Amino acid sequence: xxxxxxxxxxxxxxxxxxxxxxxxxxxxxxxxxxxxxxxxx
Numbered sequence: 541x542x543x544x545x546x547x548x549x550x551x552x553x554x555x556x557x558x559x560x561x562x563x564x565x566x567x568x569x570x571x572x573x574x575x576x577x578x579x580x581x
Contacts (some may be wrong), residue, residue, distance in 0.1 A: 546574060555579060 547555065551572065558568045559579070569579035 546578075547572060 555568055555572055559565055565579050566576045569576045572579070
């Protein structure tokens with residue numbers, strides 16, 4: 541993980557769980573203030 545990463549490991553896990561719960565990726569990304577492309581990585 542990069543030193544200036546916007547999301548911590550816990551944040552990334554939370555984001556993945558929300559996406560797996562069938563929430564739209566774009567909406568989850570917007571909640572975290574990141575792009576949809578970054579959320580898909």
